[in-house]
Amino acid sequence: MTGINDRNTAIVDTETAAAATAAGNAMHELLRELLPLPRSITGDGVRQTLAALHMRLPLTTSEIPSGTAVFDWTVPDEWHIEDAYIADMSGRRLVDFHASALHVVGYSTPVDATYSRDELEPHLHSLPDQPDLIPYRTAYYAPSWGFCLSHRVRESLGTGPFRVVIRSRLAPGHLTLAEAVIPGATDDEVLLFAHDCHPALANDNLSGVLVATWVGQHLRTRRTRYTYRIVFAPATIGSITWLAHRRDVLPRIRHGLVLSLLGGPGRFHYKLTREGTRPIDRAAWHVVHATDAAATRLPFSPWGYDERQFGSPGIDLPMGRLTRTPNGAFPEYHTSADDATLVTAAQLGESWLTVLRILDVLERDATYVNLAPYGEPQLGRRGLYRTTGGHQHIPERQLALLWMLNQSDGRESVLGIAERAELPFAVLADAATDLEAVGLLRRQTDRAERVVSLSAPAPL
């Protein structure tokens, strides 16, 4: 079993707090840089975003031509936006795309005309209940145009007339997909997916894009059992296009996560796979719940993000979803208040670390056999009862040694023992490594998916 993470190497460092702080700060710096770009489901805003990510994590991009049939959908025309504004007749801009990419409805068709207030009104979108915020709206599949503005600005517009200009272009082009592949010891893959199509919104979903990028960056420095595939694509049409084009890799995907809304202040929410009993469901929930007892486990539903596509019946990949507060459940959702103050470096860093801890479970879960099962072996003689030294969790660690010895009858995996002992997986996995080193345990399997599926599913 050489080559398959045979040293049971953790992919999360010991100095986790410092690493999470550093990663969070770096992610937030890039977030502020990328935030204003006019991303959409196609176009140069996405390409510029991917170019910036490529500096941190080498990406391969694919350009899929407009008109390409992808399952039941068709890749749309490419949208370019240069400028958009509503001005008074003196030329003073009252609503200006250059102040926020949210001001123009995504996929707006070109306009250059003078309108009365009454004529303009059906093309305006605002939030009377949140009068200072600009909403986010798109019109991908029905040609139209519009502006989003705060309700206060809308109320102050006056009667007009207004000069209304949208310098956009909607023409055959391409939809851009990007992915990074980080090779592991086996061809078995873990898929991480983040949508990249929202303009000027921080939590939805630059946060997911950045966390995925930094996770990839970290994994490149580790020796892993799995091969990791990190995919960035627009929501819905992008994941459908990727699935249609990469059917060759789908049979190798053993586990996956959709990453979204990972920078806001809320608690973690893990959404189960379509089946609800996949190894990723147990691994993710164990880690999320250990991090935060108030975390929420959501049932699968065919609504939300791209887990809908990955969990469609013909695809049925084991893809869970990790978010903090989910879509639609926080007041800043799809508004200009989803900005670089809602998303903090600390929250991004914590999310990054949580994803790595989930992957660490997938990497290191295994079953062991106790080689000295008659009574409790004398740990002090083997130097395993330490009162000083490099271990962070002394009481937990001693408990973990006892739990590993007691439960290692070759049937229960480290994850199952962690669930029963209510101890963090990593503490038990480290204990197993040390017990193996002194000849008290023998590692029996090294396939997380086999181990976990042989164990009883956790009660939901």
Ligand code: ZN
């Ligand atoms: Zn969204």
